[in-house]
Each structure stands twice: as C-alpha cells, then as structure tokens.
Amino acid sequence: MKKEIAFVSDGSVTTPIGFLAAGVHCGIKANGKKDLALIYSERPCIAAGTFTTNKMKAAPVIVTQENLRPAQASIKAIVANSGIANSCTGKQGIMDARETCDLVAKALNILPEQVVVASTGRIGIRLPMDKIAQGITEAAKKLSSAGGIDAAHAIMTTDTFPKYGAVKFKLNQTTIHIGGIAKGAGMIAPKMATMLCFVTTDADITKTCLKKALSNAVEVTFNSITVDGDTSTNDMVVLLANGAAKNERINNVSSDSYRLFEEALTMLLRHFAQAIARDGEGSTKFIEITVKGAVTEQEAKAIGLTVANSNLVKCSLFGGDPNIGRIAAAIGRAPARLSAEKVSVWINDTCVMRDGTIIEFDRERLRSQLKSSPNVFIQIDLALGKASWTVWTCDLTYDYVRLNAEYEI
Amino acid sequence: MKKEIAFVSDGSVTTPIGFLAAGVHCGIKANGKKDLALIYSERPCIAAGTFTTNKMKAAPVIVTQENLRPAQASIKAIVANSGIANSCTGKQGIMDARETCDLVAKALNILPEQVVVASTGRIGIRLPMDKIAQGITEAAKKLSSAGGIDAAHAIMTTDTFPKYGAVKFKLNQTTIHIGGIAKGAGMIAPKMATMLCFVTTDADITKTCLKKALSNAVEVTFNSITVDGDTSTNDMVVLLANGAAKNERINNVSSDSYRLFEEALTMLLRHFAQAIARDGEGSTKFIEITVKGAVTEQEAKAIGLTVANSNLVKCSLFGGDPNIGRIAAAIGRAPARLSAEKVSVWINDTCVMRDGTIIEFDRERLRSQLKSSPNVFIQIDLALGKASWTVWTCDLTYDYVRLNAEYEI
Numbered sequence: 001m002k003k004e005i006a007f008v009s010d011g012s013v014t015t016p017i018g019f020l021a022a023g024v025h026c027g028i029k030a031n032g033k034k035d036l037a038l039i040y041s042e043r044p045c046i047a048a049g050t051f052t053t054n055k056m057k058a059a060p061v062i063v064t065q066e067n068l069r070p071a072q073a074s075i076k077a078i079v080a081n082s083g084i085a086n087s088c089t090g091k092q093g094i095m096d097a098r099e100t101c102d103l104v105a106k107a108l109n110i111l112p113e114q115v116v117v118a119s120t121g122r123i124g125i126r127l128p129m130d131k132i133a134q135g136i137t138e139a140a141k142k143l144s145s146a147g148g149i150d151a152a153h154a155i156m157t158t159d160t161f162p163k164y165g166a167v168k169f170k171l172n173q174t175t176i177h178i179g180g181i182a183k184g185a186g187m188i189a190p191k192m193a194t195m196l197c198f199v200t201t202d203a204d205i206t207k208t209c210l211k212k213a214l215s216n217a218v219e220v221t222f223n224s225i226t227v228d229g230d231t232s233t234n235d236m237v238v239l240l241a242n243g244a245a246k247n248e249r250i251n252n253v254s255s256d257s258y259r260l261f262e263e264a265l266t267m268l269l270r271h272f273a274q275a276i277a278r279d280g281e282g283s284t285k286f287i288e289i290t291v292k293g294a295v296t297e298q299e300a301k302a303i304g305l306t307v308a309n310s311n312l313v314k315c316s317l318f319g320g321d322p323n324i325g326r327i328a329a330a331i332g333r334a335p336a337r338l339s340a341e342k343v344s345v346w347i348n349d350t351c352v353m354r355d356g357t358i359i360e361f362d363r364e365r366l367r368s369q370l371k372s373s374p375n376v377f378i379q380i381d382l383a384l385g386k387a388s389w390t391v392w393t394c395d396l397t398y399d400y401v402r403l404n405a406e407y408e409i
Numbered sequence: 410m411k412k413e414i415a416f417v418s419d420g421s422v423t424t425p426i427g428f429l430a431a432g433v434h435c436g437i438k439a440n441g442k443k444d445l446a447l448i449y450s451e452r453p454c455i456a457a458g459t460f461t462t463n464k465m466k467a468a469p470v471i472v473t474q475e476n477l478r479p480a481q482a483s484i485k486a487i488v489a490n491s492g493i494a495n496s497c498t499g500k501q502g503i504m505d506a507r508e509t510c511d512l513v514a515k516a517l518n519i520l521p522e523q524v525v526v527a528s529t530g531r532i533g534i535r536l537p538m539d540k541i542a543q544g545i546t547e548a549a550k551k552l553s554s555a556g557g558i559d560a561a562h563a564i565m566t567t568d569t570f571p572k573y574g575a576v577k578f579k580l581n582q583t584t585i586h587i588g589g590i591a592k593g594a595g596m597i598a599p600k601m602a603t604m605l606c607f608v609t610t611d612a613d614i615t616k617t618c619l620k621k622a623l624s625n626a627v628e629v630t631f632n633s634i635t636v637d638g639d640t641s642t643n644d645m646v647v648l649l650a651n652g653a654a655k656n657e658r659i660n661n662v663s664s665d666s667y668r669l670f671e672e673a674l675t676m677l678l679r680h681f682a683q684a685i686a687r688d689g690e691g692s693t694k695f696i697e698i699t700v701k702g703a704v705t706e707q708e709a710k711a712i713g714l715t716v717a718n719s720n721l722v723k724c725s726l727f728g729g730d731p732n733i734g735r736i737a738a739a740i741g742r743a744p745a746r747l748s749a750e751k752v753s754v755w756i757n758d759t760c761v762m763r764d765g766t767i768i769e770f771d772r773e774r775l776r777s778q779l780k781s782s783p784n785v786f787i788q789i790d791l792a793l794g795k796a797s798w799t800v801w802t803c804d805l806t807y808d809y810v811r812l813n814a815e816y817e818i
Contacts, residue, residue, distance in 0.1 A: 056741030056749050056765070088737050090750075090766030123734020124767030233738050311720065311805075312813055319814025325532020328497050329642050332465030340465050341499075356465070357499030358533030396720075398807050404721055405728025405806075 004169060005264045007271070008177070011166020012148025015179035016202035018042045018244035022142035023154030026135025028083035028121070028128065034154035036135035037080045037181070039198060040108060040143050044074035045240035047116070048211040050218050058087030058234040060117045063097040067113045068238075071207075075240055076110045078198050079139075080118040080155050081132060082183070087123040087233040096127045103133050107140035116238050118196055120183060121157055123233065152181035155196050158403060159183050163275045167268045171257050174247040176203045178261075178268050184225075184276030197222070197237040197272055203261060204243035205250040212253050213262040214239045221269035224301065224391045225277045226308045239265075277392035282399030285317055289378045292388035299336035300389035303380060306334035314396035320371035322363060324352045331380060342383040348376065355383075413578060414673045416680070417586070420575020421557025424588035425611035427451045427653035431551035432563030435544025437492035437530070437537065443563035445544035446489045446590070448607055449517060449552050453483035454649035456525070457620040459627050467496030467643040469526045472506040476522045477647075480616075484649055485519045487607050488548075489527040489564050490541060491592070496532040496642040505536045512542050516549035525647050527605055529592060530566055532642065561590035564605055567812060568592050572684045576677045580666050583656040585612045587670075587677050593634075593685030606631070606646040606681055612670060613652035614659040621662050622671040623648045630678035633710065633800045634686045635717045648674075686801035691808030694726055698787045701797035708745035712789060713800035715743035723805035729780035731772060733761045740789060751792040757785065764792075 014021045021039045029035040049068050051061050067073060079100055086093045101115040119127070142150075152162035166179030180199035205213075218237055243249075250257045278286045289307050294300035307313055310330040316323035327345055331338065345353040350366050352358060370376060423430045430448045438444040458477050460470050476482060488509055495502045510524040528536070551559075561571035575588030589608035614622075627646055652658075659666045687695040698716050703709035716722055719739040725732035736754055740747065754762040759775050761767060779785060 054738060054741035055747055056737045056752070085734065088734060088762060088765065088767040090764070092766075123732075123737060124762075233734070233741060311809075315810050315813030318810065321814065323532075325494065325497060325642070328465045328532060329463060332463035332642060338464055343465070353497060353533075355499070356497065357501075358497040396810060398810050400720075401724050401727065401805060401807050401810055404724030405730065 005167050005267055006169070008166040008168055010149070011179050012164035013039055013151060013179045013181045013198055013200050014145045014148035015166035016177035016200045016244070018202060018242050019200045020143040020145055021147035021151040022139040022144065023147065023150030023152070024135050024139045024142060027131040028081060034150060035081055035083045036132070036139055037151035037154035038104070038136065038139035038143060039078040039151060039200065041076050041200070041240060041242045043242040043244055044076055045242045046207045046210055047073060047075040047238060047240050048207070048214040049236055049238045050214060052232060052235045054233050056088065056233045058085055058119060059089055059093035059097040060086055060119045061234060061236060062094060063101065064116050064118065064236060067115065074114060075116055076114040077104050077108055078116040078118065078238060079104045079136065080196060081127070082155050082157050083121040084119060084125050084127055085121045085123045085234050086119040086127050089124065089126055092126060096129055099129060100132055103136045107136050118234070118236055120155060120196055120234055148179065148181060155181065155183040157183065158281055160279055163272055165268055165271045167264045169260060169264050171247045171260065174245055176245050176247060176261070177201060178264055180268055180272065182272040182276065184279060195235050195276060199237065199239040199268070201239065201241045202243070202245035203241050203250060204245060204247050205241050205261065209250050209253055209258050210239060210241050213265050216262055217266040217269045220266060221273040224389070225273045226305055226391065226393050274392055277394055280394030281403045282397045283394030284397055285374055285376055285395040287317060287376045287378065287393045287395065288390060289380070289393070290388060290390045291380045291382065293382040293384055294387040295337050295385040297387040297389050300387050301391065302336045303331055303334040304389050304391035306330050307378065308391050308393035311396055314393070317370065317376055318395035318397045320367055322347055322352060322366045322370060324358050327378065328353060337384065338382050339384060344381045344383065346379040414576050414676055417575040417577055419558070420588050421573035422448055422560060422588045422590045422607055422609045423554045423557035424575035425586035425609045425653070427611060427651050428609045429552040429554055430556035430560040431548040431553065432556065432559030432561070433544050433548045433551060436540040437490060443559060444490055444492045445541070445548055446560035446563035447513070447545065447548035447552060448487040448560060448609065450485050450609070450649060450651045452651040452653055453485055454651045455616045455619055456482060456484040456647060456649050457616070457623040458645055458647045459623060461641060461644045463642050465497065465642045467494055467528060468498055468502035468506040469495055469528045470643060470645060471503060472510065473525050473527065473645060476525065483523060484525055485523040486513050486517055487525040487527070487647060488513045488545065489605060490536070491564050491566050492530040493528060493534050493536055494530045494532045494643050495528040495536050498533065498535055501535060505538055508538060509541055512545045516545050527643070527645055529564065529605055529643055557588065557590060564590065564592040566592065567690055569688055572681055574677055574680045576673045578669060578673050580656045580669065583654055585654050585656055585670070586610060587673055589677055589681065591681040591685065593688060604644050604685060608646065608648040608677070610648070610650045611652070611654040612650050612659060613654060613656050614650050614670065618659050618662055618667050619648060619650050622667070622674050625671055626675040626678045629675060630682040633798065634682045635714055635800065635802050683801055686803050689803030690812045691806045692803030693806055694783055694785055694804040696726060696785045696787065696802045696804065697799060698789070698802070699797060699799045700789045700791065702791040702793055703796040704746050704794040706796040706798050709796050709798035710800065711745045712740055712743040713798050715739050716787065717800050717802035720805055723802070726779065726785055727804035727806045729776055731756055731761060731775045731779060733767050736787065737762060746793065747791050748793060753790045753792065755788040
C-alpha cells in the first residue's frame with residue numbers, strides 16, 4: 001500500500017463526499033459577522049468525540065455527550081454558534097441546547113438525537129433562541145458542498161483567521177477524505193479542554209477504529225498545544241464518518257488501512273493544532289518545544305508543556321530575549337525525572353545550555369534572530385532516556401493582556 | 410497564657426536579641442543600589458530551612474542545604490546577594506558559593522559551614538567574586554542592630570518595596586521576638602519555590618519544634634501565594650534561633666508555648682507572603698481567593714491556586730471586568746472534587762454565581778468597584794464539605810509583560 005497522504009487545496013469539512021455545510025449571521029455577534037454553523041451529512045454517520053475535562057461543563061457539551069452515548073447513535077448534523085457559550089446557565093441552558101437540537105431536527109427532517117450541538121463565546125448568558133431559530137432555518141437553506149469555509153468563519157471568536165483543511169489518501173483504489181474546521185485562540189490547553197473542532201470523513205470505518213484513531217490523534221496534536229494553560233467549559237472535537245467513500249471497511253486497529261487512516265487524521269489535526277497555537281490571543285511568535293532523552297513520553301510532554309505554559313518564558317520570547325534561566329527554571333519544576341547536570345538546551349540552532357550549565361554563545365546573534373523571526377524552536381535534551389515529545393505554543397504579549405482585560409464580544 | 414502577638418514597628422531581622430545585619434552595594438547592580446546583605450548572630454543558632462523544589466537547583470541552595478544538614482549544625486551568619494543568581498553555573502557556581510562562605514567565615518571569624526548563602530537575580534552568569542569579597546568585608550564592618558532594613562533592600566530585584574517585619578509575644582514573663590526580611594515579585598509560586606526569606610528569633614527552641622513550626626507556617630503562607638506559577642531555582646526560607654531570650658525552652662510540639670510560637674511565626678510569614686503577592690511584577694491589584702465547602706483542605710487549595718494562576722482571570726481583573734465565566738472555568742479544571750450545580754461564587758460582596766448558574770447582579774456597580782479598588786476578594790463555596798483555604802495573588806498587566814519581555818538587571 002502506498003502511503004500518500006495529501007492536503008486538499010481549500011479543503012474543509014465539506015471535502016469528504018456527502019457532507020454539506022453553511023455559516024450564517026444569526027445576530028449574536030454585534031459586528032454582523034457569521035455566528036452560526038451547520039454541518040449536515042446526507043447519510044447517517046457514526047461518531048467519536050473528545051470533550052473538555054473541565055468539571056464546569058457547558059450545556060451543549062452535556063447534551064452532545066448524551067446524543068453520542070448510545071452504541072447505535074447515528075448522527076446527521078452538527079450545529080455550532082459563536083458569541084455565547086451557553087455555559088453556567090443552569091437548567092435553562094440545557095433546555096436551550098436541547099431546543100437547538102429540536103430546531104435543527106425540524107429544519108433537516110431528522111431526529112433531535114442525531115444532532116451534535118456546540119457553543120463558544122461569553123459564559124453565563126442565555127442563548128437568544130429566536131435568533132438561533134432564525135439562523136438554523138437560514139443555514140439549512142444555504143447548506144452546500146462549498147459551505148465548509150463559511151462554517152469555519154461562523155465558529156470564530158477571537159481567532160484572527162479561520163481554520164479549515166482536508167486531507168485525502170487512497171485505500172487500495174478508493175480515495176478517502178478527511179476534512180475539518182476548528183477554532184481556538186485563548187483558553188487553549190491540553191486535556192481536550194481546548195477548542196472546537198469538527199471533522200468529517202467519508203471513510204467506511206467501525207466505531208471502535210474511529211474512536212481509537214481520534215483519541216490517539218488528539219493526544220499528539222490538540223493535547224500538545226497550550227496558549228495560557230486555561231481550559232474551557234465548552235470544548236469538543238467531534239469526528240463523523242458516513243462511509244460514502246465505499247472503501248473496504250476499516251475494522252481492525254492492527255491493519256495497515258487503520259494505521260493509514262490514523263496517520264491522515266493526525267496530519268489534519270496537527271495542522272489545526274499548530275494553526276491554533278500560531279493564532280494564540282495576541283501572539284507574535286509560534287513556539288515549538290521538543291523534549292528528548294526523557295525516561296517516558298509522558299515526562300517529556302510534562303516538561304514541554306511546563307516550559308510552554310511559563311509566563312516568564314513566553315514574555316522573554318516576546319521581547320526577543322534568550323532568557324535561558326527561565327527555560328531552565330521551567331524544566332526544573334515540571335513533574336518529570338531529570339538530572340540537572342545532564343540537561344542541554346538549544347534555541348533554534350544555538351546551544352545555550354550544556355550539561356546543566358549555561359554556556360557562552362553569540363547572544364546578539366540569537367537575540368536578533370528571535371526579534372526578526374515569527375518562529376522559535378526550543379530543543380531540550382535530558383540525556384536520561386529515549387522518549388521524546390513535541391508541543392506548540394505562542395508568546396505572551398501586551399495584546400494578550402489587552403484582549404483579555406477588555407474582552408467583550 | 411495570654412495570646413498577645415504584636416507587630417513591632419519597623420521590625421526586621423535585627424529585632425530579635427543578638428542579631429546584627431548590614432546591606433551594602435558591592436557592585437553587582439549597575440544602578441548603584443544595595444546588592445549584598447549580611448546577617449550575623451553573636452550566638453550560634455539552630456536553623457530550619459525550606460528550599461525550592463525545582464530540580465534545577467542553584468549553587469547557593471545546594472551549599473546551604475549541605476551546611477544545614479548535620480544534626481548539630483550551628484549557624485552564625487547569612488550572606489545573600491541580589492543581581493546574579495549563581496544558577497546553571499555548573500561546578501564553578503558551587504565553588505563560588507563555597508568561596509562566599511569562606512569569605513564570610515574569615516570576615517567574622519567563624520567556620521564556613523556556619524554560613525547560609527543565598528543568591529537571586531539573573532541565571533547563568535558567574536558571581537564577580539572580587540566584588541562579593543569586597544562587599545562582605547564592608548558589610549562585616551557595618552553590621553549593626555539597626556541594619557535589618559538595609560539588608561532587606563539589599564536582597565531586592567524587581568521588588569518595588571523592601572519587605573521586613575517583626576512580631577513579639579510573651580512566654581510566661583519572657584518576651585520572644587521573631588523578625589525577618591523577604592524578597593519576591595516574580596517567579597513566585599508555591600512549593601517553597603517562591604523567594605528569599607530570612608527569619609531570626611531569640612526564642613530558645615528545639616530543632617524539632619523549629620522545623621515543624623517553619624514547615625506548618627510556610628504551608629499556609631508562602632505556599633499559598635502565586636504570581637505567575639513559575640518557580641525559581643534559588644529560593645529558600647531560613648529560620649535561625651539563637652536562644653538569647655532565655656525563655657523556658659520550647660521543646661514539645663503539643664505545648665501551648667509551641668503553639669504560640671507557631672502562631673506568631675505564621676503571622677509574620679503571612680505578612681511577607683501578602684506583601685509579595687501585593688508586589689507581584691507589574692501588578693495593580695491584590696487578589697485574595699478563599700475556597701470553602703471543599704472535601705479536603707488540599708482540594709480547596711488546589712482550586713484557589715488554579716483560579717489564582719489563571720491568566721484569563723488575572724487579565725480580566727486587571728481590566729476591572731467581572732468575568733465570572735473564567736473563574737468558573739478555572740474552578741472546573743482544578744484537580745479537586747466538585748459538583749458543578751452546587752458551586753457559588755462571590756466577588757467582594759456580590760454573589761455572581763449560585764448553584765452553578767451565573768445569576769443577575771449589578772454588573773456596573775461591581776465593575777466600578779473593581780476598577781477603583783486595589784483589592785479584590787473572591788469567595789468560592791463548593792457546598793460539598795467543610796474544608797477551606799485562602800490564597801493570594803495579583804493581576805496580570807501590561808507591565809508584567811513589559812518587565813519580563815525587557816528584563817535586564
């Protein structure tokens with residue numbers, strides 16, 4: 001089997017066969033921008049989802065988890081609004097999320113339990129159900145195989161650019177597509193308390209395989225990014241598979257076809273994860289941190305995320321200052337085994353710490369490199385074991401503070 | 410026994426009988442400010458210390474831990490410099506820290522192992538030993554019972570004000586003093602990876618009692634503050650007791666006299682902890698967060714610290730925005746048991762969330778209160794159990810980013 005996975009130009013959630021979408025302005029966002037997305041599959045889908053681990057779960061998360069729970073759950077639509085999160089809204093919020101499903105069911109002639117519902121935005125405010133109803137009616141009319149990018153716009157909040165993409169690959173002679181849209185920006189941290197991401201595929205695949213592929217792919221992508229360590233009450237990744245590609249069913253997690261599917265899914269989700277880190281609120285720099293030589297992958301990841309979440313590291317990189325001490329201090333407080341006298345660190349191609357000691361390096365050259373480039377690569381070698389992990393984040397800037405001190409949708 | 414503990418006006422590390430101190434400029438800080446502190450006890454002291462849990466320990470931490478380790482350790486001096494941390498400096502750093510002890514021993518005619526050594530400042534740079542030597546000589550000459558406040562100045566880095574204080578209380582007819590100096594500002598987070606604090610007492614107390622009192626007091630004070638979640642490679646709290654008050658020895662952790670000592674020590678350390686949170690880098694607001702109704706104190710503390718470390722919460726309070734959603738989201742991601750539908754939250758005297766639902770409140774009144782006052786009180790009631798905890802932090806501001814993007818001593 002040739003392992004060729006390719007990105008589809010301008011691909012999105014409507015690239016896989018049989019998926020339609022739309023994004024409309026229903027009136028939640030005061031600036032007139034799109035704020036309601038609808039995704040529809042002509043065929044019933046099996047679904048897998050990962051959800052926020054936050055214990056203050058928003059109403060749409062609770063309702064979607066209910067709809068996905070039955071073993072035979074068959075999903076046909078996703079509805080998502082931006083601007084209001086429908087979180088911390090009590091029983092009324094649950095009723096509003098359920099009513100949103102009812103409205104979609106009515107508009108598309110499906111069952112309410114076939115709907116995935118999601119919200120993002122301001123917490124503690126009720127959804128304006130009249131506007132939601134109107135938006136759903138309008139979106140249902142506008143559904144098209146070209147609507148994926150509109151849908152990507154409609155789930156944005158503080159994102160500065162829409163996030164969409166698709167990949168394709170061949171299983172024997174059959175082309176399989178996986179497409180998606182995502183939103184992020186702030187309150188991004190791992191444990192699937194990250195953001196919204198809706199993924200579609202025309203692959204014919206069993207639920208067991210779909211779930212495992214999603215969970216593995218999320219671990220190395222969305223669970224490896226952080227903007228501020230904060231996690232949201234609302235976030236979910238949902239993956240729908242409608243089987244429209246009519247491939248030989250992927251039904252064995254040890255098979256080559258499964259592995260190819262998981263690899264393609266991971267490629268797509270990594271694309272979204274990196275786009276989200278790159279678009280972190282107020283950020284000016286994309287930061288990739290690779291930790292190697294750890295005893296376990298989990299410990300490599302713990303160190304990577306601790307460095308990525310360090311305000312001091314993030315501020316110094318914003319200022320273009322190679323402040324190795326702060327990186328060292330963050331490494332040292334992570335929950336992971338290390339020997340201080342074995343740790344080496346590189347920033348871009350410059351070794352700045354060898355065997356636990358900060359060494360002489362061309363500080364002015366590195367500083368000017370940091371000031372001029374939007375990308376920073378940090379490599380940490382613990383020289384203890386063989387495990388490694390890569391995480392992504394962004395810098396901490398005046399604009400992050402401004403955006404979050406003055407946040408009003 | 411009357412439990413009267415009083416703060417001593419302008420008290421410091423030299424308030425207890427028999428302690429002298431000095432703070433001088435030895436030439437590390439380019440701005441000419443004091444950068445070397447020396448504390449001396451005329452009588453040998455028993456000592457207790459808590460140290461950074463960061464695995465990238467600075468040389469002075471390693472050397473001080475060596476000097477405090479022997480059961481019969483008898484300490485007579487503390488030397489601390491600001492400006493350079495002597496961290497990530499390898500074997501040379503250890504040699505420099507030991508040489509610093511040697512220099513103090515020589516100047517004061519004591520043994521090198523009777524010296525506690527500490528450093529704070531820029532990481533990865535060697536100490537200028539000639540300047541340190543000169544500073545020690547000068548400080549030794551200037552030692553006086555009025556020198557505690559100079560010493561407090563000499564350990565400052567980005568602190569905007571010096572931190573010193575003392576308390577006194579009577580054990581039977583004998584007056585006991587406890588005094589100290591501290592520094593903080595950034596890289597403040599619990600687990601005794603916090604800052605420098607040197608405490609002196611003239612109490613006659615056993616080492617067992619001294620250690621337990623310090624460890625208990627640190628847990629509810631320094632381990633309950635956070636500025637940015639970052640922890641340092643250098644930090645320590647060291648408590649010296651010289652017995653000069655000649656009280657009946659405190660030798661039983663169940664005794665009233667021990668309890669009074671611990672209470673007085675806790676009062677003093679709380680004073681420092683709050684001053685450090687109040688002086689968080691770039692901060693404009695002091696934030697006190699009390700969590701009650703938790704199942705365990707540890708879980709109450711975990712929630713308090715998660716809210717305190719949330720960049721989103723800290724930015725919104727900087728902006729005077731009562732963004733309850735972010736507080737709720739931080740509560741929900743803390744490692745603690747809770748029932749979302751039982752959580753209630755107050756900001757100052759305003760209830761903003763009841764039983765998991767954000768309620769109507771006078772948003773404009775609260776907003777103007779937040780904008781005009783330098784103090785914010787958040788109370789969270791989980792309504793699950795009986796445990797509570799209080800933590801302190803500050804807001805996240807443009808100046809935090811500026812200070813840490815442009816940090817140069």
